[in-house]
Structures are given as structure tokens and as C-alpha cells.
Amino acid sequence: MTDAGHHASEPSPIERRVAALESLLVERGLITSDVVDAVVETYERDVGPLNGARVVARAWTDPAYRARLLADGTRAIGELGFGGAEGEHLVALENTPTVHNLVVCTLCSCYPWPVLGLPPVWYKSFAYRARAVREPRAVMAEFGTVVPDDVDVRVWDSSAEVRYMVLPLRPPGTDDLGEDALVPLVTRDHMIGVVR
């Protein structure tokens, strides 16, 4: 047990650099650790794709809410208690039997945090950013999604101020399910559009 108390590997340069930055700011009294902790906890605990799933399940079961969501996404997610950074102007994109929507940000990673949380690594990857705007069907196929030829594919490059989420189709055979039972059927990938 000669390695007891040591890390399995040395800290990486970036790990040291971020720690250095935070340490200097803390030592100079410019920031406090509890604020950084609170931000991290918000995104690890409170803000994630479950929020968006609740929005979708409500829209599937309440036609008036669906209409409000499509008219003003920001206000409609606010009705369920959601909003904030990266959701200041939210637009919900309605999938229909003849339309499929897919969201990307070629600039970097613009993403509707209040309803989907922080984006997954693949959404921020060069491959997704480069290809989703040019060959969306090929990209969706890599997620196992085959969109029928007669469906109109619409790609949304959210690189300005509007943030987009997809309102997916309600799965067939779920007419008997209530809102709470529908929530687990909605995934992050449905709301980005890589899954139909």
C-alpha cells in the first residue's frame, strides 16, 4: 500500500490551472467558495432534462398549455417554475407526423439550460456542430433514428439569442397515461431532436 494517500495519477495541467485561479480569487477575497459551490449544486441537482420532460408531458396532456408553450416558450416554462440563464427567450418547436426538428449550435454550445440542463459532450463536439447542419439525417441515424423520407427535417442553428427545444410527438399507445406517467418517456435526446 505504498500508494496510499496519493492520487492514481498526477493532476493535469488544466486541473492545476483552474484550482490556481479559484485559489487566488478566494485568497484575495474576491469570491467565496460557497458561491461556486451553489452554482455547481444548481446544475448537478436542480436543473436538468427532467424539467423539460415535465414541460413536454404537460403539453401532451393539456391542449391550452401546449398552445401557450408554442406561443411563448419562456412564459410557459415559467408557469412550471422554470427559467433563467440560457432560457431567456425560449422557442418550442413542434414535431408533427410530417415535420421533425433538430437543434444544434454551430458556434459553440448554445442550449436551453433551464429545461435541459447543461449540454452533453456530444452536443458540444466538433462532429455534431459540423455535421448536424449539413447532414442531419446521417447524424440522427447514428442515434438509431430513421426519419421517414416524407417527413420534413428542419434544423435549427441556435447560435444567436433564441434557445430552442423540441416538443416531440406523443408516443402511440399512451392515451391512457396521465402527465406524471408520461414524464419518464421524454428524454433529453427527444428534446434536442436526435431521437424522434
Next chain:
Amino acid sequence: MGGMHGFGPVEPEADEPVFHAPWEARTLGLMIATEARGLRAGSIRPAIEQIDPATYLASSYYERWARAVEALVVAGGSLTHAEVDERAASGGAEPVRSEATDPDLVAALPAFLDAPQERSGDPVPARFAVGDRVTVDRMAPTAHHRCPRYVRGVTGEVVRVPGGWPPPGEEGDPEATYTVRFAMRDLWGDDAEPGSLFIDLWERYLT
């Protein structure tokens, strides 16, 4: 980056965690905390674009953020790159923790991060209307912008006018933006996949 070749397949990760390492989480926290405390001169996105291309492509997402946050705090005058170099060489992976706390700021965070709000975008005069055909200007800007190369010179149709925001990289008055629909064929040629591409563009990019 839109349209570039050679990056290979998109590779989703099963059961992906929110953060892959504690330093990624601290980087996000520092980004918000330094903004809340007014320690940064400038915004994140232009700072990320200042990273040289070879380094950009070789860095992970949170590495780019960390570089940008550091550059903006240095620009804000609170510390120097040399001081960070020195501490990074001598320190470990664990940041120093403050004994002091800031309960007022912690209490104010939810209103900023995850509370309902009114939709952003100012009502501003708009030169174009829904249904207008617009062409994206040819340009090669060196400063921060939000007009990707792959739409330049292409003609599309305005489908929505979301409102006005200050132009990218400027603190100035809001300017109208437009959601513009392009046919995939017009962007990528005759062998393009069928369908449409929608993107929001500031009025200054359009004719």
C-alpha cells in the same frame, strides 16, 4: 464550424454525468461567480474565439471555458497570467477554500440561474418582415460575430422576428434579429439532404 468535414461520427456517452471531473464543475462555478462579482472585463464567447485555432481544436470544452474565464479576469485587473502560472506550478488540484461566505449572493443566484422570467428581446424597428427574401452578406469579420460562414451569400426567407438584442461584441442599442429559413439545397448544393435550416441573424448581416 458548420459544414466542416473530417470530425468523424457523433459519439454519445451512456449515462453521461453532468461533469466529468471536479475542475469542470469549478470552471462553471467560476464563470458565474466572476460575472456576479463583476470581476470580468468582457464576455465569454469572444474570449473563447481569441484562443488560437490549433489550441482551440486540441482543448476540451471546459478547458476553453477555463482559458476564457482566466483571460477575462486578467483583463479585469484582479490578477495576472504570471500569477496563475506560478500558483499552477506550485499548487495542487484542490482549490483553497474561503472561510468567508457570501450568503446574500448565494440567495440571489436562483433569480439569475433558474427562476421564471419574462421573455427577452426588445421591440425594435425591423427593416424586414416575415415572408421577405433576404441574402446574407459576404464578409470576413475579425471581431466577434454570429454569422457563420456557411450561410454567407445565401438567400433565405424570414419566418419570425424574435426581437432585438445588442449586436454581438457590442454593448450598444438592440438591433433587430430575424429567424431565416434556408433550403438545404441552397446551402450545400444539389446533393444536399432535403429539408431546411433555420438560424437567427442580426439585421446588419442581411440585405
